[in-house]
Amino acid sequence: MQKMGYSIKKKYLVYMVQVHSNFRMAELESLADLYQLEIDFSLYDDASPFLIVELDNDKQARDWIKRSMLTRAIYEYWGEGENFDQLHDSIQAQPFFKQYKSEYDHDTFKFEFESYRGSSRSNRVKQIESFSYLEFQGKINMKSPQQVFTVVEEYEPVSDNEPGIVPIKLYFGRLVQRGDRLSLEKYDLKKRPYKGTTSFEAELSLVSANIAQVKPGTLMYDPFAGTGSFLCSGGHYGALVIGSDIDGRMIRGKGAQQNINSNFKYYGECSRFLDVLTMDFTHNALRSDLVIDTILCDPPYGIREAIKVLGAKNPEKFIGKENVEIDGQKAYERRDYIPTKKPYSLDALLDDLLQYASERLPLGGRLAFWMPTANDENIETIVPLHSNLELKYNCVQEFNKWSRRLLVYINRGPGFDGSTNSGQKRSQTNFRDRYFSHFN
Numbered sequence: 001m002q003k004m005g006y007s008i009k010k011k012y013l014v015y016m017v018q019v020h021s022n023f024r025m026a027e028l029e030s031l032a033d034l035y036q037l038e039i040d041f042s043l044y045d046d047a048s049p050f051l052i053v054e055l056d057n058d059k060q061a062r063d064w065i066k067r068s069m070l071t072r073a074i075y076e077y078w079g080e081g082e083n084f085d086q087l088h089d090s091i092q093a094q095p096f097f098k099q100y101k102s103e104y105d106h107d108t109f110k111f112e113f114e115s116y117r118g119s120s121r122s123n124r125v126k127q128i129e130s131f132s133y134l135e136f137q138g139k140i141n142m143k144s145p146q147q148v149f150t151v152v153e154e155y156e157p158v159s160d161n162e163p164g165i166v167p168i169k170l171y172f173g174r175l176v177q178r179g180d181r182l183s184l185e186k187y188d189l190k191k192r193p194y195k196g197t198t199s200f201e202a203e204l205s206l207v208s209a210n211i212a213q214v215k216p217g218t219l220m221y222d223p224f225a226g227t228g229s230f231l232c233s234g235g236h237y238g239a240l241v242i243g244s245d246i247d248g249r250m251i252r253g254k255g256a257q258q259n260i261n262s263n264f265k266y267y268g269e270c271s272r273f274l275d276v277l278t279m280d281f282t283h284n285a286l287r288s289d290l291v292i293d294t295i296l297c298d299p300p301y302g303i304r305e306a307i308k309v310l311g312a313k314n315p316e317k318f319i320g321k322e323n324v325e326i327d328g329q330k331a332y333e334r335r336d337y338i339p340t341k342k343p344y345s346l347d348a349l350l351d352d353l354l355q356y357a358s359e360r361l362p363l364g365g366r367l368a369f370w371m372p373t374a375n376d377e378n379i380e381t382i383v384p385l386h387s388n389l390e391l392k393y394n395c396v397q398e399f400n401k402w403s404r405r406l407l408v409y410i411n412r413g414p415g416f417d418g419s420t421n422s423g424q425k426r427s428q429t430n431f432r433d434r435y436f437s438h439f440n
Contacts, residue, residue: 009054010096011077012061013173015114015152016049017070017181023207023406024070026393030211030408035063049116050154050171052077062177067237069180069206072114075150075173076100084130087151087170092133104174107138107146112175118155118164127151148175180206186267187232193266194258196250200229200298204397204406208296209233211393211408212368218293221360223281223353226250228260230296235264235272239294244286246309246341248278280310282344282352292360295367299349307349308341346371350384351422354409358388361411366392368408374401387420388413 016024025044032039037060039053049072055061058076065074078100079090091097111128113120131149138146152171155164187202189195208230214220216238222230225243227250234241243260245251253259264273279285286292300307324331331337350371357367367389383394389409396405412418 009056012053012055012176013075013077013152013171014051014053014065015072015075015116016051017072018049018116020070020204020207020397021046022397023204023211023395026211026395026406026408027068027070027207028064030213030393031064031068034213034215035060037064039064050152058176065177065179067180067210069183069203069210071179072181073150073178074176075152075171076176078172078174080169080171082169083167084127084170087172088130088133091172100174101134101136104147105135105137107136108141108144109136109138109147109149110140110142110145112148112150114150114152115167116152116154117157118153118167120153120167121165149173150175183236187236189229192232193262194227194253194260195229196227198298199227202229202233205229205233206236208368208370208406209237211395211406212294212296212366214239214294214296219291220294220296221286221292222297223284223295223356224297224299225260225276226298227253228263228276230298231260231273231276232263232267232269234294234296235267235269238272240272240274242274242276242286244277244279244281244284246278246280251276251278281356282309282349284356290360291362293362293365295353295357295361295365296369297353298370299346299353301346301372307344307346309344309349310339311342313342347384347425354384354386354389354422357409358386358411363411363413365411366408367411368406370404370406372402372404382421382424383407385419385421387418388416390416390418 014028024046025041028039029041037055039055041051041053043053044051055064061074061076065071078097079087079094081087081090111131113124150173152173153167154169155166156168157164183206184203187206189199189202192199214234214237218239220231220234220239220241222228222234222241222243225231225245226247228243231241231243251260253262256262260276261270261273264270277285326334350369353369354367361367371384383391383405384407385391386409388411390412391407392410393408394405395408396403
């Protein structure tokens with residue numbers, strides 16, 4: 001919208017999902033930063049799925065929301081009210097009302113209703129007819145209209161189990177862009193050819209990729225790939241993905257039809273899958289000068305089995321065993337050789353991960369990973385810190401007696417000189433032991 005040579009901001013209504021509310025702000029901010037949009041979030045409220053913002057134009061709105069997992073849609077804002085009479089008065093009182101009305105006057109259109117925490121028993125046709133003052137000349141097209149005009153209704157539920165029937169707030173707007181919610185069905189774990197007990201759920205995997213700012217044509221690495229959940233999410237958003245895991249069984253999969261590569265074939269995204277390697281992250285074999293744009297992962301909590309890395313628990317007892325030969329061949333050169341492993345702590349592993357990110361990420365590159373914490377330890381959770389990395393987000397997903405946090409860092413380089421706590425023991429108890437004792 002232009003006037004006298006300068007830009008006038010337009011109002012937009014953002015309609016979010018009311019799940020994972022601890023992650024919504026981080027996702028919206030990260031996507032706004034990704035597309036270099038300056039957005040005022042001062043009206044954002046975790047308790048509400050609605051947010052009114054100002055943007056320059058529809059393109060900015062589409063760019064911002066098109067890959068959001070926690071947003072249903074964004075609408076060009078036309079008005080609001082506590083009932084239909086107030087809504088109509090609000091629409092007609094807007095300074096942009098005549099311009100908006102004439103701009104879409106001859107487009108094909110349809111009306112939709114969106115309800116939050118309730119459902120109306122009113123006559124929808126009668127409600128649509130109450131908008132006759134818009135005087136649209138275009139034809140109604142229910143299948144593929146040029147414009148979709150939407151009434152968004154907010155209700156106060158009668159109880160936890162009984163939705164409201166009388167709306168307490170109404171919004172009206174023109175649909176500009178739907179979020180990426182349809183991808184939940186595409187990446188549903190139930191439909192995925194290759195998955196396992198540690199496969200990460202689709203929704204938060206895709207949300208993690210958004211907050212990590214995974215971008216098309218960039219390189220994303222998951223050092224604890226498992227069955228490849230985060231690799232699939234990175235591929236969905238256009239990145240070239242590579243993964244590694246110390247467990248060769250995960251990398252090999254269950255045959256030619258059930259492995260990480262078969263997932264990418266299923267999604268039609270093979271061109272974005274570079275490879276996966278059987279590799280201990282602490283003995284990383286990727287080229288030392290390889291710049292990785294994004295690191296996104298779910299490090300092993302040590303639940304399925306204790307965390308281990310390559311090496312001997314008792315090195316003095318291992319001396320000489322490296323020279324063992326089988327049929328004239330060194331044992332460690334055989335394809336069936338299983339390397340010796342030793343126990344490793346989650347704290348040390350996370351220290352290694354932060355150090356690796358500080359060396360491999362470009363300035364501004366993001367590291368995002370999940371960290372488990374017990375909710376009943378009655379001590380402050382000590383989040384890993386590195387002097388080169390800015391901790392940007394700490395999003396918590398709570399379960400009954402434990403929680404997991406999505407920690408997101410931005411590489412600021414040696415000049416950042418931030419806090420560090422490398423080498424510290426961040427929990428007084430072993431999370432795996434607490435987990436299997438039900439945190440008693």
